[in-house]
Amino acid sequence: MLEHPMERRLAAALMALVSACLCLSGCTSNRQPPATLKPTLEVRQADGGLVAFQNGQPVPDFGVQQRPRLVLDGSWRFQAVQLDDTLSFADRKQSLGSLTAEAGPRLQEAYDASGWQLSSVPGTFNQPPAGHATGGWYRTQFSMPTVWPQRTSLRFASVNYLADVWLNGRHLGYHEGGTTPFALDPGDALRRVGVNTLVVRVSRPLLGARLDLVPWGLTDWWDYGGITGPVSLEGEPELQAVRADVVPHLDGADVFVLAQNHGTELLEGVSIEVDVLPAAVDESNVLNPDPKSLVVKGAQPVLSRTLELGSLQGGSLRRVDAPFAIRNPFLWTPSRPALYVLHVFLLTQEVIKDELYGTFGLRQIKVDPTAPRLLLNGIPVAFHGVATHDERQSPAAGGRPAGGPITDARQVFDKLIQARGVNADLIRDGHTPPNPWLPLLADRLGFAVWEEIPLYHFTPATFNVATDRGVPQQMLAEMVLRDFGHPSVLFHGFANESEGGSQRVAALTALRDLDRRLDGTRLTGQASYGSDPSDPSSAPLDVAGFTLYYGVFYGGPLDSGTISGALDRIHRAYPKKPVMILEFGRWADSQAEEAEQQRVFTVTYSAIEPVQDLQPAGYVGAAVWWSLDDYWTQRPGLEIEHFGLYRPDGSARAVQAAAASAFAATATSGSAGRGAQEGIVSGGQGIPLGQNGASTRLIGLIAYAVGLPLVLVAGLLLLLTIRRRPPRTG
Known part of the structure; x- marks a missing residue:
């Protein structure tokens, strides 16, 4: 048994390398047929602009709304099964019949699942340390409320990794x-009267x-499989505001409302009203997911405007631009996180x-065009x-985190x-x-938040395979669309500690282009x-991000000079880009190692602090x-x-005080949180702008820039004409 923590980590790394090599050799020898399963998200041109579709429907707003909602969370039945993942990742046009046959009587209302284990949803089927299931079947039954709209959307916040869903036997x-x-x-598979049977097949193949x-x-984390997020049914009206995306500016915003007529009849006299309302966050509403809870009671709208759409054909979709400006706006920063509520x-x-x-x-958020710094x-x-x-960290037991995915706001x-x-x-999550x-x-x-997709330790081969399938693109689009309205999200990350030259650059460039096509307000x-x-x-990206473990995993003894040289x-490689150090740290497997953990922070940060981008020559x-907390890992x-x-019980390690002191001394955004x-x-x-607000702003600036001199010249000429000329002499 290896006693020294570094030896143990080197052994773990070696085992991981061997596992990866075996996996690569196995995969490349065609033991697993390549996946032919297609992405379920696409971006189409619709009336008024680009619209993202998922499973044939426009991607909705997944937040809490004032519509009928039936929460399906709670105790489901789960049957762990070693699934046929050749079947799992085959094109559904060819594999659906076999999948349904595999499901067999599980899909039937009368099927007896009492022998299956009870499993919490949201939750996981592979709770550490003993959970090693790679897939299985979830099942629940429910009845609908007496009063419910004609249309319904079945929503899953997250299922890891691949989900197939049947309702009353229909896929x-x-x-x-x-x-x-x-x-x-769910269409007409949903029963208004009687029992509904919902079955979900979840595959989370063994990584590697x-x-x-x-x-x-x-x-190097515990990958929780299963239905890890909430599940619900949401009633939808015939004429629906599917989503409303806000593109912020420092003097206002562009608002893009997606309106859909689900019916078959032409609707006349359609209009959209957009209100911008003052918001306030306090202890009473900070954990309330309903945006309406932030509206200041009795306050007048900052803006209220109406746009006439005229008629809307049955089955049609229209994207409407409702831009506005705000005089004396409240801007969002970590130290002063001012929010507004949009009501459509x-x-x-x-x-x-x-x-x-x-x-x-x-x-x-942008990069200073004159220097490598963030603005x-x-x-x-x-x-x-x-x-x-x-x-989940708590309740900790035996010095270990509780484990399992986070399932509520308090955590x-x-x-x-x-x-x-x-x-x-x-926060980098x-x-x-x-x-x-x-x-x-x-x-x-x-x-502020840096969020990313899990292109983790990718290789030239895996970059090619993944991007050819379109999976990273779908993940990025779904993340962008889910978090579009969150001002805290300032950065989108596309990969972590990966390899590959042209393959990686090609993948990162494609993801950057997609990100700008869908959003463009994040770096x-x-x-x-x-x-x-x-x-x-990182050449095609806005910032140059790196992990930094000199004196920990590489680079010889811990030394600030070595770290400064690397920075x-x-x-020099990126003279015009801000550098983002996205990881530096060290483990403390025992109390004796906490001093070395603290030294890693002090020495590394002492090299970073003098070149922070606030300094004249900083970057x-x-x-x-x-990290902030300890975590379970699946590394051998x-x-x-x-x-x-912090330890799992919430107590602080020695490094916490060192970090708190150093961060406070060099803080630039005030007191965050x-x-x-x-x-x-x-x-x-608020001031309503004409549709296509960006153009309106540009035209206004041009008119101002050109018109002001003309007005001044005209005024001067007018003064000259009305002024009495002096009499000629001679």
Whole structure:
């Protein structure tokens, strides 16, 4: 048995390398047929602009709305089964019959599932340390309320990794990707009277068994399989406000409302009313997911405008632009996280048919065109961050986290309060799209967020396979669309510690282009290995992100000079980009190692701090300690990674005080994380703009720039003409 922690980690790394090599050789020898399963998300041109469709329906707003809702969370039945994943990842046009045959009597109402284990939804089927299931069948039954709309949407916040869904024996669809939401149309398979039987087949293949999954190989976290997010039915009106996306500016926003006529008849006199309302966050509503709970009672709208759509054909969809400006706007920052509430009404003949609520903040994150620094709302900023994981910490037992996916807001809130305690203002939530509670609470409390998709330790081969299948593109699009309205999300990450030259650059470029096509208000990046400071693959991205473990995993003894030299090489490779240090840290497997963990922080940060982008010649825009808390891992030879500033019981390690002091001394964004205590009530005076607000702004600026001199000249000429000329002499 290896006693020294470094030896143990080297052994674990060696085992991981051997496993990966075996996997690669096995996969490339055609033991697993390549996946032919197609993505379920696509972007189409619709009336008024681009619209994302999922399973044939426009991607909805997944937030809480004022519509009928039936929550299906609770105790389901689960049967662990070793699934046929050749069948799982085959094109459904060819495989659906075989999948339905595999399901067999499980789909029938009268099937007796009492022998299956009870499983909480949301939850997982592979709880650590003993959980090693790779798939199985979930089953629940429910009845509908007496009063319910004609249309319904079945919504899953997340299922890891591949879900196939049947309702009353009918296959509704499938979804691949473990941490992003999807919706299905149950149609007439939903019974208004009697019992409904919902069955979900979930496949989470053993990581490393296939090249064509995302992530594909061994992960340094516990990958929780199963129905990990809430499940619900939402009633939908015939005329629906499907979603409303806000593109923020410093002086207002563009609002894009997606209206859909689900019926077959032409609707006349259709109009949209858009209200922007003052919002306030306090202890009473900070954990309430309903955006309406943030509306300040009795306050007048900042803006109220109506747009006439005229007629809307049956079955049609229209994307409508409703831009506005705000005089004296309240801007969102981590230290002052001002929010607004958007309230959209959809009407026919002045009768309200649907309404939709959402929150947004006005902010701008960009790279200074004159220097390698970040600008938040035009002001230079350098972030101090911590990494978190979508994993329950409490109740801890035996010095280990509770484990399992986070299932309620309080668990995320507690993590952010810990982050506030170390004076952090940036959260990097592991290597997957975050729990949806994280950006929501980061908006309200005041934290910037780096979120990413799990292209984790990818290789040239796996980059090619994954992007050819379109899985990373779908994951990115679903993350972007889910979190579109969250001002806290400032950065989109596309990969972590991956390899490959042209293959990686091609994948990152394609993801960047998709990100800009769908959004464009966030900065893009990746986390490259710091052991290769000259890695050129971040060239197509906005920032140059690196992990930095000098003196821990590589680079010889811990030394600030070595770290400074590596930072300088990164800067020389990217002289115009802010550098984001997205990981630095060390484990403390015992109390004796806590001193070395603290020394790693002190020495590494002492090299980073002088070159933060606030300094005249600085260029580092963020430094993220890995990590806020300890976490379970599936790496061979390890069980818990003890990288945390805090132990699982919530007590602080020695490094916590060092980080809190250093972060406070160099903070640029004020005191982050206190939005619920600041008493901020947003306001301003809204001004409706013509549709295509960006063009309106540009035309206005041009008119101002050209017109002002003309007005001055005309005024001068007028004065000259009315002024009496002096008499001629001679």
